[in-house]
Amino acid sequence: MPLHDKDSVRDSIEDDVYASVDLSVSMPKYKFPTSEQNPRHAYAVVHDELMLDGNSRQNLATFCQTWAEPEVQQLMNDCLDKNMVDKDEYPQTAELEARCVHMLADLWNSPAGANTIGCSTTGSSEAAMLGGMAMKRAWEAKRKAAGKPIDKPNLVTGPVQICWHKFTRYWDIEHREIPMEHDRLIMTPEEVLSRVDENTIGVVPTLGVTFTCQYEPVKAVADALDQLEEETGLDIRMHVDAASGGFLAPFCSPDLVWDFRIPRVKSINASGHKFGLSPLGVGWVIWRESTDLPEELIFWVNYLGGNMRDIALNFSRPGGQVVCQYYNFLRLGKEGYRKIHSACYETAQYIASEIEKLGPFEVIYNGEMDAGIPAVCWKMKEDANAGFSLYDMADRLRSRGWQVPAYSLPANMQELSIQRILVRQGVSRDLGALLVEDMKRTLEHFQQHPVLTPMTPAEASGFHH
Incomplete structure (x- = not known):
């Protein structure tokens, strides 16, 4: 058989997933498939679609764990x-x-x-x-x-x-x-x-x-x-x-x-x-x-x-x-949990102090250990006149992969919008510093390109618990 004659044995070839007949057409999305697929090909399709999700490690909206030890x-x-x-x-x-x-x-x-x-x-x-x-x-x-x-x-x-x-x-x-x-x-x-x-x-x-x-x-x-x-x-x-x-x-x-x-x-x-x-x-x-x-x-x-x-x-x-x-x-005991969470609190307080230095933000909760969980939330200063909203800020940070939610508070404070981040295991001091640097770049962007009509809660992407 000539080396170039691959079509006759394509189904048995293991090294050309993206050249396969299966992946040369669009897979079913809303109707149940009629025939089976090669497992490698089906996996490749699903795996590729998952790339369009956000990077969970940069999801600072979630309270949930996004990092685990290999043993877990x-x-x-x-x-x-x-x-x-x-x-x-x-x-x-x-x-x-x-x-x-x-x-x-x-x-x-x-x-x-x-x-x-x-x-x-x-x-x-x-x-x-x-x-x-x-x-x-x-x-x-x-x-x-x-x-x-x-x-x-x-x-x-x-x-x-x-x-x-x-x-x-x-x-x-x-x-x-x-x-x-x-x-x-x-x-x-x-x-x-x-x-x-x-x-x-x-x-x-x-x-x-x-x-x-x-x-x-x-x-x-x-x-x-x-x-x-x-x-x-x-x-x-x-x-x-x-x-x-x-x-x-x-x-x-x-x-x-x-x-x-x-x-x-x-x-x-x-x-x-x-x-x-x-x-x-x-x-x-x-x-x-x-x-x-x-x-x-x-x-x-x-x-x-x-x-x-x-x-x-x-x-x-x-x-x-x-x-x-x-x-x-068994693995952590009280000592291990204390070390991990104490590091999260310290990182939250570091991020809070850096956000306060940025100028237009007022920190509501700074990650104080005895007052709440390792997190930071802030609002725009009343006299900030920043030319953008927290929703614009959240939207811009997404361009760097960060998910930092902005949302309005419930009754009787619906008129106040705040922004919040959770500091979990896996959100290191270095990662926090990278977030602060991207926030600085975002502020510089808004200074050079003021938002004519700041985004409102109704126009923003939703974040939830």
Whole structure:
């Protein structure tokens, strides 16, 4: 056969993916394909499309992990076939989940760490839903025992991300969300007391508010509710949304009292794939004691081979993220988590100080360790007259690959737009310095090319939690 006669054996040739017949035509996008493809060719198509995504390491909008050790990647591959819920078939994976629950109960100072109850979830939002349902069921049981109606439940929160809006809408609960004001951007005890009543199923402070990254005052709110109970007999439980702070405060602010050291805190949710440093797809919910989870929320399943307790909303889900969470606990311990997160806080404070030097920006939160999570958020100075908006800034930074979100605040501060970055493991001091240099170049660009009509929130690309 002549060397140039490749067409007759093209299907068996392994070294010419991009010269193949498969890749010389457009692949199906919206209709199911009729025939199979060579696996190398199909992989090349999908792999190439993924190049059009942003570089996740430069995504400073996300709270989620974008870097992992090689051992974590190997464990994820080892667990590709493990179903977290099938505890009879994968008993050791279930055992690792149970160990993580007890370790977190210990980390969050449960008085009954060995007798606590909790579970992994697909993320912190699912964990929040479970905590919310437990509050609702406990409130209903108390009301029924007293012969009182249960048709008007309400939940009090500070400014929260959408998962709590979903919870209150899905379960027909009045959401009494404390709005932001010019002199107050987070929950306060006074605002909580003005909203609670006998129909309040619970109060939810957030340890790391999505919008400004600050910790809400859990202990102060609990003290106010203690005083309220002493004066009126009204006993309102608390759930802490520690999606981010639950894996930060125990290591970097151990004296901050926010967890089960407060008897009124009955449950906590946290995200393992944020500052828990696990791959995407794991959250945790822990109840202070087993009696704090109403029995009717526990299901016993025997058709997978054994009689197993099931709490989470989702059923079949991967076990790799939970295994990697356990690996991180063993690998890092309190010392390792403290070192990693302390470096993130230091980098955040460095970036904040450099942003303040740029001129037109006023830093709202600078990554102070005891006040919030490792992050920075800022707004335009009122007298800046910069000739561009934060949305223009975000759009321009995208040309260098940076995803630095600009967004308007919720009620009653919709007129104020801010910009925010999260400093996670993998966002090094060097990477932060490169961001600051690109911000300087962006300011120089706007000085030379003023924006005639600054971009508005409606015109900007969306960023979300």
